Amino acid sequence: MPIINVDELTDKDKAVMEVTQLKNEVKLERWLTSKCCEEIKEYIQAGEEEDILVKGIPEEKNPFKEKGGCVIC
Numbered sequence: 001m002p003i004i005n006v007d008e009l010t011d012k013d014k015a016v017m018e019v020t021q022l023k024n025e026v027k028l029e030r031w032l033t034s035k036c037c038e039e040i041k042e043y044i045q046a047g048e049e050e051d052i053l054v055k056g057i058p059e060e061k062n063p064f065k066e067k068g069g070c071v072i073c
Helices: 011-027 033-046
Strands: none
Touching: none
């Protein structure tokens, strides 16, 4: 997709682009937010066992764990 510098377009060109974009958006299927939230919740819960952000990294497999501590006397 070519890069368009909006500053170089005429007002008519800008209006045509906006109308085209609005026509595309009208064609999109709309869903209720409550339905989407339920589906997202189910998707997250289905992958919860493998999700490292929820479960955490086991200490023996954690490449970022501290190898030694700092002791201040």
